[in-house]
Amino acid sequence: MAEKPIQEEKRVFMTGNEVVAWAAVAAGADIMYGYPITPQNEIMHYWTRLAPKHGKKFLQTEDELSAGFTTLGGALAGRKSFSATAGPGTTLFQEPLSMAEMMRIPVVVIVQQRGGPSTATVIYSQQEVNMVTFGGNGEGWRVVYSTATHQELFDYTIKAFNTAWKYRFPTFILGDGYQAKMREPLVMYNPEDRGIEMIKPVASLGLPGTPGKDRDAVHLRNTYSVEEELYDATMPIQEDYEKMSKEVVEWDERNVDDADIIIISHGVVSRAAIAAMNRLREKGVKVGYFRPITLRPFPDEQLQKVAAKCSNFLLVESALGQLARLVKSALFNMPIDNFDTLYKPGVGVTAEELVQRIEKTIK
Amino acid sequence: MAEHLAMPKSWNTETKPHKFCPGCGHGLVLKVLGEVIDELEIQDRMVFGVDIGCSLLAWDFFNVDTVQTHHGRTNPVMVGIKRANPKLLPIAYMGDGGGYAIGSQHLVNSAFRNEKIMAIVVNNCNYGMTGGQMSPTTLPGQKTETSPYGRDAKETGNPTLGPEMVAAIASPGAYVARASVSNMKQLKRFMKKAVENQIAGNGFSFLEVISSCPTNWRTNAKQTWAFMEEEMAKYFKTGELRTPDESKEG
Amino acid sequence: MRYLEAYVGEYASGKSENAINRALSLIDQGQQVSLIDLDLVEPFYTLRPLKKELEALGLEVVAWETRETMGLGEAGSILKPEMRWVLKRPGHVIIDVGYGVSGSDIFNLLEGFEESQLKILAVLNIARPMTSDTEEIIHYLEGFIRVDGLINNSHLGADTDLDIIRQGSDIVTEVSRRLGIPVVATTVDERFRGIMGEKDHHGNPVRYLKRYMERAFW
Numbered sequence: 001m002a003e004k005p006i007q008e009e010k011r012v013f014m015t016g017n018e019v020v021a022w023a024a025v026a027a028g029a030d031i032m033y034g035y036p037i038t039p040q041n042e043i044m045h046y047w048t049r050l051a052p053k054h055g056k057k058f059l060q061t062e063d064e065l066s067a068g069f070t071t072l073g074g075a076l077a078g079r080k081s082f083s084a085t086a087g088p089g090t091t092l093f094q095e096p097l098s099m100a101e102m103m104r105i106p107v108v109v110i111v112q113q114r115g116g117p118s119t120a121t122v123i124y125s126q127q128e129v130n131m132v133t134f135g136g137n138g139e140g141w142r143v144v145y146s147t148a149t150h151q152e153l154f155d156y157t158i159k160a161f162n163t164a165w166k167y168r169f170p171t172f173i174l175g176d177g178y179q180a181k182m183r184e185p186l187v188m189y190n191p192e193d194r195g196i197e198m199i200k201p202v203a204s205l206g207l208p209g210t211p212g213k214d215r216d217a218v219h220l221r222n223t224y225s226v227e228e229e230l231y232d233a234t235m236p237i238q239e240d241y242e243k244m245s246k247e248v249v250e251w252d253e254r255n256v257d258d259a260d261i262i263i264i265s266h267g268v269v270s271r272a273a274i275a276a277m278n279r280l281r282e283k284g285v286k287v288g289y290f291r292p293i294t295l296r297p298f299p300d301e302q303l304q305k306v307a308a309k310c311s312n313f314l315l316v317e318s319a320l321g322q323l324a325r326l327v328k329s330a331l332f333n334m335p336i337d338n339f340d341t342l343y344k345p346g347v348g349v350t351a352e353e354l355v356q357r358i359e360k361t362i363k
Numbered sequence: 364m365a366e367h368l369a370m371p372k373s374w375n376t377e378t379k380p381h382k383f384c385p386g387c388g389h390g391l392v393l394k395v396l397g398e399v400i401d402e403l404e405i406q407d408r409m410v411f412g413v414d415i416g417c418s419l420l421a422w423d424f425f426n427v428d429t430v431q432t433h434h435g436r437t438n439p440v441m442v443g444i445k446r447a448n449p450k451l452l453p454i455a456y457m458g459d460g461g462g463y464a465i466g467s468q469h470l471v472n473s474a475f476r477n478e479k480i481m482a483i484v485v486n487n488c489n490y491g492m493t494g495g496q497m498s499p500t501t502l503p504g505q506k507t508e509t510s511p512y513g514r515d516a517k518e519t520g521n522p523t524l525g526p527e528m529v530a531a532i533a534s535p536g537a538y539v540a541r542a543s544v545s546n547m548k549q550l551k552r553f554m555k556k557a558v559e560n561q562i563a564g565n566g567f568s569f570l571e572v573i574s575s576c577p578t579n580w581r582t583n584a585k586q587t588w589a590f591m592e593e594e595m596a597k598y599f600k601t602g603e604l605r606t607p608d609e610s611k612e613g
Numbered sequence: 614m615r616y617l618e619a620y621v622g623e624y625a626s627g628k629s630e631n632a633i634n635r636a637l638s639l640i641d642q643g644q645q646v647s648l649i650d651l652d653l654v655e656p657f658y659t660l661r662p663l664k665k666e667l668e669a670l671g672l673e674v675v676a677w678e679t680r681e682t683m684g685l686g687e688a689g690s691i692l693k694p695e696m697r698w699v700l701k702r703p704g705h706v707i708i709d710v711g712y713g714v715s716g717s718d719i720f721n722l723l724e725g726f727e728e729s730q731l732k733i734l735a736v737l738n739i740a741r742p743m744t745s746d747t748e749e750i751i752h753y754l755e756g757f758i759r760v761d762g763l764i765n766n767s768h769l770g771a772d773t774d775l776d777i778i779r780q781g782s783d784i785v786t787e788v789s790r791r792l793g794i795p796v797v798a799t800t801v802d803e804r805f806r807g808i809m810g811e812k813d814h815h816g817n818p819v820r821y822l823k824r825y826m827e828r829a830f831w
């Protein structure tokens with residue numbers, strides 16, 4: 001029997017990619033399938049170092065299509081399966097993920113966003129929001145956790161496996177190249193030691209007994225013949241998704257009750273947003289903060305409630321309006337005082353520039 | 364009920380008669396596969412993966428756990444299952460488009476890595492399901508909906524020789540063969556050896572089966588047989604190309 | 614005395630920070646120093662963004678410059694040709710070695726390594742999960758042909774306290790005793806100057822580090 005991956009709760013100092021590998025081990029992941037792409041490589045580097053010590057497996061595939069489809073195979077066989085990718089790799093992942101959506105295959109994929117479009121940079125962006133939320137030929141039946149700190153990378157990677165296996169929708173951890181490479185402290189723990197029950201995976205195929213004799217054979221498909229048949233197949237999935245949404249939606253809001261202006265951001269950019277809010281509050285400027293943690297499902301109602309109090313927004317992201325699209329959809333038909341934006345595609349955002357920007361607007 | 368007696372036990376009787384066109388070779392390939400499943404008693408361990416194309420019609424063909432995947436992606440799904448649970452026996456079932464065009468990188472790399480799965484490519488020289496377009500194995504001069512004046516090898520290359528390609532890159536332990544529905548005895552021998560090779564866990568098992576598509580070939584029974592045995596046989600030689608002990612039946 | 618030192622260690626153990634600070638301390642003494650970025654796993658990550666700043670301080674930095682690269686991280690020859698000859702440079706030579714499974718094999722890429730007096734110094738942070746106790750560190754050090762000195766660089770970034778530094782010193786000193794490899798220093802952030810003094814509680818010399826790397830994400 002493999003030893004417990006984490007003996008006791010412990011404060012450690014690591015890079016984000018390593019955190020993900022350790023979190024996957026702590027979450028009881030069984031197998032990772034992957035293809036090298038920067039900036040997620042150290043997830044594979046550390047998983048391959050850790051896996052044999054804990055009776056876990058790894059397969060390096062020929063490309064991301066294969067990484068995605070083998071991950072589906074692993075989950076169908078009843079093993080907690082995951083992969084990690086970025087940029088053009090995320091593009092290729094859309095095909096297997098659409099199959100996961102249609103067939104309710106619980107896979108976990110970590111995306112460390114890099115610059116786009118195309119090959120662009122290996123470094124950083126928030127330009128993969130469109131892809132992870134609504135990529136693929138479907139309706140965006142995914143859960144997407146956008147993390148901001150190493151502690152969150154650890155916590156939400158563990159949570160992602162539970163969300164995937166509980167609700168059977170493909171689940172993303174959406175990080176970025178900065179989070180991947182940044183070093184900062186966090187506490188690692190075994191989820192069970194904290195009373196977090198890890199959901200046991202169940203096999204869809206290869207069940208005990210002889211099909212046709214002891215039990216019915218399992219016949220799975222994602223193909224339908226006619227419009228009505230497809231409609232009948234998809235509407236229950238949508239119902240499940242909506243029902244799940246209330247349970248999994250997560251957000252963070254601070255200082256919104258008396259705010260004159262609210263910064264909306266997600267992921268690593270929200271660190272700058274918090275810092276800017278704190279500095280401006282010290283100067284007496286009433287700044288609030290709203291951050292969706294799940295980008296899918298999006299905290300529509302929560303944002304609407306905030307907008308009812310203050311709808312002077314500054315939306316900031318390292319992309320050209322990908323978060324803004326989700327936010328505008330949530331705020332549709334709401335009266336909005338002001339919707340200012342700061343778009344920096346593929347470029348980081350600092351607290352200083354947010355402070356300057358808000359000081360200029362407020363005056 | 365007489366014909367039911369000839370049905371392999373592993374067939375799903377509720378979905379018979381099957382939905383393939385009259386004269387289609389798929390029924391014969393699946394008959395042989397069914398017999399092999401019965402004889403080797405693997406119904407409880409086998410996972411059947413079907414591609415897009417006519418192979419998709421086999422998604423409920425057997426009383427065997429089955430998953431239909433995407434076009435060309437059946438190999439990686441089967442690889443993922445095998446890697447996650449090595450006790451299972453995944454068999455990927457696809458046509459020449461899924462095997463040699465859209466899924467060729469997966470076939471090649473499954474062979475390179477000597478994945479312990481089995482892949483069956485049913486070769487009927489065209490994309491039957493989408494209306495008879497040119498496929499990787501369409502013969503030179505053969506007319507299809509996308510080669511209306513006949514396949515011009517100068518423009519589109521020569522027919523893909525799948526087993527020869529796989530045999531060239533496969534590792535020791537692999538089993539690679541080509542059979543034909545026009546020689547059922549040989550097909551059965553090769554099918555059984557390919558499955559046995561997978562059960563033994565020796566390496567990648569690959570079987571191409573020359574098959575018929577009278578609907579898209581627009582041939583009667585006699586012409587169908589002649590096309591397989593005369594035209595296709597010129598390019599696609601049946602026989603074993605790799606066996607684990609390197610003895611080959613030509 | 615001419616110093617030839619290579620800083621090795623686990624991913625994010627503080628190799629670069631140690632190498633930069635060591636090189637700059639020699640510069641402060643008015644000496645000629647070359648700092649070499651020998652990171653082949655993430656060459657685009659470590660010293661590159663700081664190159665200009667460090668050169669302005671008088672260091673000779675052998676590292677890729679952003680403008681010399683194309684498709685950072687996607688393409689490009691990773692070993693800068695002059696890196697191969699760095700042991701032949703005049704003055705002190707401080708080498709920042711990247712992490713990776715090849716361990717000390719990386720030194721095979723340096724001309725004259727075998728006959729050189731290059732000191733291999735292992736930078737250790739016990740807050741790193743794979744070098745968190747004596748056994749793990751000993752196992753980790755076995756991956757190198759030789760290690761000539763140990764550096765206790767145990768810290769938790771902004772959350773560092775005296776406890777983690779002391780625990781690190783305990784463990785690294787124990788490793789030193791068992792392997793017979795000296796502890797060269799306990800390295801701590803400048804903000805502990807005045808709290809720590811010149812030696813830690815095991816008598817290991819304390820070196821204070823100015824943080825350069827936090828500005829060098831990529």
